Amino acid sequence: MPMHAPLNEIYLEALRRCDPAAIVATRLARERSDAPPRPVVALGKSARRVFEGLAGAGWRGRGLAIVPLGYEGTTPLPEGVALAIGSHPGIDESSFAAGETLLAFVAALDRSALVLVSGGASACAEVPLAPHVDRGELAAANDLLIRAGLPIESINVVRRHLSAIKGGRLAAMLPSESEAWIFSDVPVGRPDLVGSGPTFGDPSTCADAAAILGRLDDDLARSLARRLRSGSVPETPKHSEVRHEVLADNATLVGAASIAASDRGLQPSVVEEALEGDVSDAARRLADVAARLRPGEIALAGGEPTVVVRGSGRGGRCSELVLHLLLEADARKLARFEALVGSSDGRDGNSGAAAYRIAWTGSLPAGRAEILDALGRSDAHDLATRAGEPIIMPPTGNNLRDIMMMARA
Numbered sequence: 001m002p003m004h005a006p007l008n009e010i011y012l013e014a015l016r017r018c019d020p021a022a023i024v025a026t027r028l029a030r031e032r033s034d035a036p037p038r039p040v041v042a043l044g045k046s047a048r049r050v051f052e053g054l055a056g057a058g059w060r061g062r063g064l065a066i067v068p069l070g071y072e073g074t075t076p077l078p079e080g081v082a083l084a085i086g087s088h089p090g091i092d093e094s095s096f097a098a099g100e101t102l103l104a105f106v107a108a109l110d111r112s113a114l115v116l117v118s119g120g121a122s123a124c125a126e127v128p129l130a131p132h133v134d135r136g137e138l139a140a141a142n143d144l145l146i147r148a149g150l151p152i153e154s155i156n157v158v159r160r161h162l163s164a165i166k167g168g169r170l171a172a173m174l175p176s177e178s179e180a181w182i183f184s185d186v187p188v189g190r191p192d193l194v195g196s197g198p199t200f201g202d203p204s205t206c207a208d209a210a211a212i213l214g215r216l217d218d219d220l221a222r223s224l225a226r227r228l229r230s231g232s233v234p235e236t237p238k239h240s241e242v243r244h245e246v247l248a249d250n251a252t253l254v255g256a257a258s259i260a261a262s263d264r265g266l267q268p269s270v271v272e273e274a275l276e277g278d279v280s281d282a283a284r285r286l287a288d289v290a291a292r293l294r295p296g297e298i299a300l301a302g303g304e305p306t307v308v309v310r311g312s313g314r315g316g317r318c319s320e321l322v323l324h325l326l327l328e329a330d331a332r333k334l335a336r337f338e339a340l341v342g343s344s345d346g347r348d349g350n351s352g353a354a355a356y357r358i359a360w361t362g363s364l365p366a367g368r369a370e371i372l373d374a375l376g377r378s379d380a381h382d383l384a385t386r387a388g389e390p391i392i393m394p395p396t397g398n399n400l401r402d403i404m405m406m407a408r409a
Helices: 007-017 020-028 047-056 093-107 135-147 152-162 191-196 206-214 219-229 250-263 279-292 317-332 368-376 381-386
Strands: 040-043 063-068 081-086 114-117 179-183 243-248 267-270 297-303 337-343 355-360 388-391 402-407
Touching (some): 007 250, 007 337, 007 355, 007 402, 020 243, 152 206, 152 219, 206 219, 250 297, 317 337, 317 381, 317 402, 381 388
Parallel strands (some): 040 063, 040 114, 063 081
Antiparallel strands (some): 297 402, 355 388
């Protein structure tokens, strides 16, 4: 079946409309023109693009950009802005060095600051909550949480209670009247989850974090849980004086795709509830949508399904979702449709692809047993590519979760 709907164009146009540099420049234009420029610290995948947008809109000041490796860009940052590079999604020595740089920058502030937080901030800048946890334990715990396929809410509860930065601890160090602008890579309405909430008060407790760790069959998790229950680990701050504003989230991305689809003569319909939970559950929901598609219609959904890492193969959320969707389409004998499943940061796990476009024609790219085996080894990329085509690009400098598009010619 030829691919008729311009899904690639819609995807790329949506990413362009959500460029952090343009969004920040627009927001900065609403600030008082006679106010002196505030010092700025930006954390996460959008940090580089944020400073390009600020500088393009006339901001001149002192700043710090902390980005994950691969998002540092190639052109010089504005004068007065330092760059630190950490790791992602794992935490390593570069993340700890970036975290110490962050603390030193904040400690030297003598007036209110602007903090911009985006996806990837949790891993690329970190300092363990000494003496209760050390660097090796914190890095290993982070890896354990990610590989367990836990919801981001649960992962962040634990991260906050092991960190000297997260869970409002950074906010407690900031001068009064500081402000935070958020590019959200978490469920809409939960900006406190971005970067594990460094500028938000944290309602969770050490006991909550211990309960999550206690459900994992791992010696380190059990050891950390005992420490958190002991009463010796200080609680996170429960209140923050920092003012917050969400500049963009997954709804922004889906809305941009809807506009791009309408501009191309398609009839967009948006799946209101975000796709969360296990990737197989998300695939069943997408198959329900595909079954109702009308000719000329495009259905748009956002969210971020979770995957459990079961092997060392090549793939990520998007490639796994594609394979699960194809298995559902085969089982239900669905009519033909086209689909695109894509990340907003330009990275689907370790696959090297940003998105996958497929055309369901009534046959699987391999036998069911082969597909299930690949999924069991976290090795979905090759079969997802065989079902259609991967979309490969440099990192976008943004992270607003994933987008899914389905169309019928």
